Amino acid sequence: MNSSNNYRMENDPLGNIMIPSSAYYGSQTQRAVENFQISGIRLPRSFIKAQGIIKASAATANMELGTLSPEMGKAIIKASEEVTEGIWDEHFVVDVYQAGAGTSQNMNANEVIANRASEIIGGSQRIHPNDHVNMSQSTNDTFPSALNIAAVETISQRLLPALSQLQQELQKKADQFMPVLKSGRTHLHDAVPIRLGQEFSGFAETIHTVYQQMEAKLDALYEIGLGGNAIGTKVDLQPDYTPKVIQEVCNRTNLPFRQPGNIFAFMQNMSEPIRCMLTLKELAIHLIKITSDLRLLSSGPRTGLAEITLPSVQPGSTIMPGKVNPAILEMTHMVCCQIIGYETAIATAGMASQLEINVMMPVIAHTFLHSIDLLTNAIQTLVTKCISGIQSNDEICKKWMEESLSLVTGLSSKMGYDIASQIGMKADEENKTLKQVLLEKGLLTEEINKAIDPRGMV
Template sequence: MQKQSYKILKDSMGEMKVPSHVMYGASTQRAVENFPISNARFASEMVRTLGLIKSKAAEVNAKLGHLDKSIAKAIAEAAWEIYQGQWNSEFVVDIYQTGSGTSTNMNANEVIAHRATQLVKKGVAVLANDHVNFGQSSNDVIPTMVHITVTQLMVERLLPALAVLKSELVNKSKQFDKIVKTGRTHLQDATPIRVGQVFSGYAHQIQLAIERFESLLPRLSELPLGGTAVGTGINTDPKFARLTIAAISEELGVKFTETRNHFQAQACPDSLMELAAQLKVVAIALNRIGRDIRFLACGPHAGIAELQIAAVQPGSSIMPAKVNPVIIESLIQVCARVIGNESTVTMGMMESNCELNTAYPVIGDALYESIDLLASQLYNFTAKCLKDITVNKSQCEKLLDHNYALGTALNPILGYQTVAAVIKEASAKHMSLREAFLKTGKISKAELDKHLNPYPMTEPGV
């Protein structure tokens, strides 16, 4: 095995032994040694966003006359390579690091400085702090990275996935609209409902989720870039943030704006908490939808079995021919993770002290994971479960025939107490509703046929 070789590099705290082959420097190596916590790193999309910020920042600083044009060009090119995903392996700092994300910001600065020095004319050294990080602070760059990445993910992945799910739920609501089934409250028999109405309720839950996310986007897309250390903008040009953000917006095709108040944006990013809460809401909605479908499909021979789910894989290693609702179980587990991530973000937001939140890495990572998981799961659930769901119409009719809650329709004619007494007797003697009510002599067969028809019970009326 070849022996690892090292180089000696310096940061503001002194010398560090750094592997010879890497592009990062002493500050990054110090963080690697300080935070050997997990294998978790910022997602590649986050790293790419950081590269984009650094690239556009260098170009703007050159235009404003704060960076030598040749150095800025090399920085912009090196950072652009990160944006293109070229140097992901050089980003080695653990998520569980300094709460401002300074170590990741310096990781980027050092890699870019190393690469830019290779690109610039010979004899010129590009410096991580003085050149790459000019007009910036970890305290505004890392929050900006998080906001851009989660906003872009929302626009490009989660909202389209929700739209696909909603569309299929609407299709099912129309397809199943004429089929009546037993309604259930408290998981007990209730008055009839159409299967299409059930799915229309699911569809509207998803529509509301879409509306909530869309209403959040203007706040989520406000960026703290330009606030530098504590929001005052020390050591940065007043035009820097606006011009850099405009360049980023043009590149990504998503409108971002400079925050209306830097002191709030860096200290307590409420829109990230709002996003986590809304992700939790949609996870709860999806959990409900998945569990409902699984419950209504339970069986298939000794359960409710009103819905039928397509088989996608064998369900048991011991019970032959058993099939399980595996796609729904996968969905429910994703919902559990998203709900847990909301708690992580909540705790992270409580680290907003004075002029800075000091849990940005874990907040950003939790939000990224939730959005990424939900988007992937929604496409999978829609394609591999929802679109192939069918209704067992004969089973719906069979269960309706044994549903004493249909007697509710007779309340206006016979009165609540009389109906309750007849249903109680019918249940005790295992009689059908028709038989029990005809026995009272208080209502004719024709009236029973009219009022016990389940379809009219699914619409308003007396």
């Protein structure tokens, strides 16, 4: 019933409510919009796509089982596929911080698909968001399943390729820089020599290890609880619904989703997002270490270590002309700080599981999926705008290495620790090189000279 050109009135168990006339969503979504004007943040495209996949798969299974007419089923499938493609994203309007468990988000999908399917089918029948689109489903099984589908697709198609690219680029730099000798450093003080390529090989292997951990964690996300219904008891479901709907999801994604080993454990907990987020946190910690090292190694260019040069991507100061900062490394560090905070948010939300369900699923979904996107985008930018363009400053590396007092380590096996220490301390006090002190003491033999040759220490 139209009250104006801009709004239509709908009725639900709570009474009448006005909805924008152009909106495909309905009364429950509108109530959520009015109740939860919190952040303006919506669940991402990947999640909405997964909702469309689930609704199309459920309609297909219900048609095959004879509980949904072919005419209605085909209209729901077409509307759901349009949701999967992103055609109706602007009609998914519920804030992330909404009613617990994601009921509003599920109803947003149900109402958009129902209204669009009714439009497709024409005036012969009205497709109901609960009775038809949500048939054989509950928010409690579809929401965590949509999260897992979205996470699997995003991790496998975006994050893992980005990690692989980063590892390969770091290894390429390791190979390129292997001939470059330099001073190692522990406690930010001089240590025995190392190859610049060896440093970079450590970075590369660290990323490779996280890649393997993320790949292993991915397997558990293939468990989706469709058919669990409200609490896992499969109330009012046809016996063959669960295998049929999951197989249809597999068909539509070309991914090996499967039933959980225990449906009640799946319904009660958000275990896999929690575990995967721990790996993302570890990745963030390693990226902070790597980017911090690169900032130190590139510090200067005149008053720092300056052993490597980063690509210049933008001016670094509003007051100091010509200054260029490690902007990409700083951005990556900021993203990683956010990820570490996000892991805490998911951990505390995970503690909110009570009895048969975790009602914090919307914030877990947003935080987890946003973390994957943030890290993917940051890593891709890090590779293309920083790592691939790093150059070594061979002469500066050589200079610091030759001036390093840690070369005295090579004397320990020849003169003993105490005498070697005295020589090192004298060189430091008098601001001389080890060779100068050894020469003054008449100790610089061919054997001793060879002992403090950096090339013999790497």
